[in-house]
Amino acid sequence: MGTDGSADRRTVTVNLSVYIAKREQQIDRFLEKCLSAPHGAERLHEAMRYSLFSGGKRIRPVLALAATDAVGGPLARTMPFACALEMIHTYSLIHDDLPAMDDDSLRRGKPSNHVVFGEALAILAGDALLTEAFRIMAEAAARAGSERGRAVQVLVELAIAAGALGMVAGQAADMEAEDRPTDLPTVELIHVRKTGALIRAAVRGGAILAGAPAGQLRRLTRYAEYLGLAFQITDDILDVEGTTARTGKLQGRDLVRHKATFPGVLGMPAAKARAHELLADMLRQLEPFGGKADALREIARFVVGRAIPI
């Protein structure tokens, strides 16, 4: 395996950057189209665009498109959903950064939305992005013809993942857990909701829109659940070991605020071992998909590999 294996790895990694760069371009083009024509709400749109086009990795929309690729469906049908995911993710970052919430002045290496536009407009930009995400999904469902049932199912799953039992609940629980002793089940529950739910919805949505049969959907759902957890664990590791230059965030912030983190609860070596196990689990779920799941495989390696050697 030795040299051959690492040569393979390098080739695939290059392909992944090409894959992601291509998908990112498609996503950005679609996002541009969705957000044109501010009609007198210029400042609000400027605030929405500032965070939407601030160099985010587009990991959720890329995941949705990669899941569609894994099932072998057309990408055009998944595109509105992919963009809705990015808008919901972006709204959550804008609101999370607010002084009343996490009070982060830096995001992706740039001043946070409220630092540039003020708190009021940042709150409204978040509200607008969330609402526009559902508008885009609803408009896509209206145009979906015989596929309307699937489009509506994905809309339901997205709303559940983002809402009062999903992402928002995770953020609320995260704040409540600050400055309190936390155990592993609590940390996992917080992150399943805060990060995991939207990642799960991204993969499932891309698969459902592509018409995945039940068995494929089950495997991709498990893949997504492992990925969400791996994403959060490696984020926590980076908060301790990363640098602001690498992460675009002030490091050690979670520690200072006594946030519930995996390294904090498990210890660093066990947290890293857990991330490794999750990578193996993900690759196992993808086996039956063959080459069509290469992008999903590489995303898994990227997410774990950005924090620890794999």
Next chain:
Amino acid sequence: MGTDGSADRRTVTVNLSVYIAKREQQIDRFLEKCLSAPHGAERLHEAMRYSLFSGGKRIRPVLALAATDAVGGPLARTMPFACALEMIHTYSLIHDDLPAMDDDSLRRGKPSNHVVFGEALAILAGDALLTEAFRIMAEAAARAGSERGRAVQVLVELAIAAGALGMVAGQAADMEAEDRPTDLPTVELIHVRKTGALIRAAVRGGAILAGAPAGQLRRLTRYAEYLGLAFQITDDILDVEGTTARTGKLQGRDLVRHKATFPGVLGMPAAKARAHELLADMLRQLEPFGGKADALREIARFVVGRAIPI
């Protein structure tokens, strides 16, 4: 007409309170059902419920149901939409009251959401209510079978009305207009978006779900547009002439903050005359509907009559 007319008026007014009370009960029951089972996000749900069940007049959901009645459709199909409207309205009030926005400590005669739960949870409660509104609509569309097309159309219209070209844009424009000289077109545009868009969506949604033919839908849309404007004009009048006991808000707040208001731009007598004209226009649009539009008629009289004698 004299005595007979006023006797009629009294009878219908009593009927309206009975109508509204009955619809309010149905709406509250449905909202209760939608919001059950917080599953570990108890404090968030408490914050959502606090504002959702704080004695709101339920005017938007009642309007949706009354529009369905005017067209002669079944109310059950409109109920999820009606509740989604109230959740979106409630989220907008919670966010509007935040210190960074209008900084109102009193709402419906009770402490505002952030005064009770803190700013962070108030932001999240608003986010969650907005998301849950779309969840309820999407779930209803998923169950709608052959009516799914209509349900999705209403979902699209609601998202447009609430989003970056609708309600949120209106709120952003309203803030920008503070402490600046404003003219009538600007004030109208702000309020068409901030208040009018959701009222329009409420009436249109109730009519579309009931299967209104194009002619009926056109008349009801005009009725809704006049009502939205009348609603804002009378709100502005109440802000000057009302008392905190009647409105549940601190009066004169708009004046103090130099908000763009109709009495401020038109003068009080012209603002009142405008409200009267709008009432006449609304009643004209409803004529062909006969007795089935009685609730819509009485809502129009109530909205105008709460601020000026009609």
